[in-house]
Amino acid sequence: MPEPSFEEALEQLEAIIERIEQGKVGLEVALAEYERGVALVRRCRDILTSAEQRVEELSRKMVEKAERRADEEE
């Protein structure tokens, strides 16, 4: 599974907290969810604090590569 985007991570995190807060899951499940939540918080912070800006210019090569990938997905 690819690493979640910031939005996905935040969404999953909200869902986890809600489940734990509502107390609908057992303690074991709640603890596992908590661990996953901690990892997601880390992921969000990593995304936000990365200082490097990735700037690329669209080249013919990139277009060709993207086209191949788009074809494969179809």
Place this chain on the structure above:
Amino acid sequence: MTERLPFRAAESNAARSAPPAPPSPTAGNEASGQSAPLTVSRLASLIGTSLRSAFPGALRVAGEISGLRERTHWFFDLKDAEAAVNCVMFATQARRAGFTPRDGMAVVVTARVDYYARSGRISLVCEKMEPVGAGALDLKLRQLVEELRALGWLDPARKRPLPTFPRRVAVVTSRTGAALQDVLITMKRRCPAVGVLVVDTRVQGDGAAAEVVAAINTVSRLHAALGVDALIVTRGGGSAEDLWAFNERIVAEAIVHCSIPVVAAIGHEVDTTVAELVADERCATPTQAAMRLAPDSDALLRQVGVVARRLGAAATQLPIARRRHLGQIAAELDGAGRKALHRDAARLAALLPRLERNRPVELHARLRARTNELASALTRALHLRIQPERIDDAARRLERAAATVVRDRAAIVEARERQLGAVSPMRVMERGFSVTLRTDGKVVRTVADAPPGEEVETRVVDGAFRSVVQGQRPIAPGSDPAPRPARRRAAPDDAPGLFA
């Protein structure tokens, strides 16, 4: 003198079309002044005719509008530095012009020359009017905007929301322009995590529009593979001509059909281009466009902090929260089971801290599971009490049950009917049995019922006959080899009860 062609033509036309033939305005006549003078109307008619033949078709005339009187019809002069001509454009044609002329506007009219005899004026009757120069561009732009508006492309409802945290933003602009630098600096300052994909295009001059269109279409088609979630189309300020590429219909079309949201920032704040009108979001400057798409890292970090604290609190207060939950349920319960449930809940609540302390893991888990079960049982119990839909449901079930009962009853009646048919005496008689009655109507059951000399009536399946008993022969029960009728009903399809 005879070479003055217009007048020659006019003369011959007039001669043909205006009977009775008037005196011809010949050279001799003019010279001598002896012939009868022309009437003014005759002269006017000749002028009109000659004008029409001199300018037989429609003319295109360029000039500047002056002294416009705009009622239902447009009356104005068309002039240049040296001359002026009176013009009229009737309402039907005026409506089709697509714009309203103003004094000083340079236009080209398509018109025919007309001579109005009553006032002696020569006029241009205009059929078409087009602005020229800056006016022409302006008109073209306004007409395009109206067309796109009619297509619904400017409709706010059509515009898509921008992603709150795009993975990557494509920037369609000139690689060398200041606009790109503004975008990059702003994006880096606000959120370096958002990638930038620069798509270099010319942004002014011939072919610029086509390049911008190609860039937008490429990103649109490959956005998934390129990981691009939004697109910025931008360029810095310039003259109206410099920005013109972004007023082209093909650019508007590419933006509208783009598969990801488009932010447009073209020129300075005062400039509005078609590209900006149809974009999902219009920004005044490239910097603003970048701000609009790059999330605010600091604000988001604060948000993540809040979420992280909530997560921690949720986890550490888990047992406490559950205890409170049970207490709440107990408190909310009323009616017959209230006290018992309350006691259970209170006991469970009191048990929880001990559960947390006591460490045999298995026991812990089991008790925890039991607690959960009881908690959900309590919840269910509570819900049973308070949910009106449960009552509805019960009512429906009751109805269904009642319907079933009625159906079952009907089936029983049917079965009984069938049984009744089977036990009908007629059926039995068909098999050879008969009933014998005395004259008083009593059924003869035993030999004692019919002593010798008694007159009896015996009924069989198709009638009855009378006879007189001549003798008796009692049978000892059990010793008779003849089958007792009662035995016959051992067969299951036989009539039950009749011979019982």
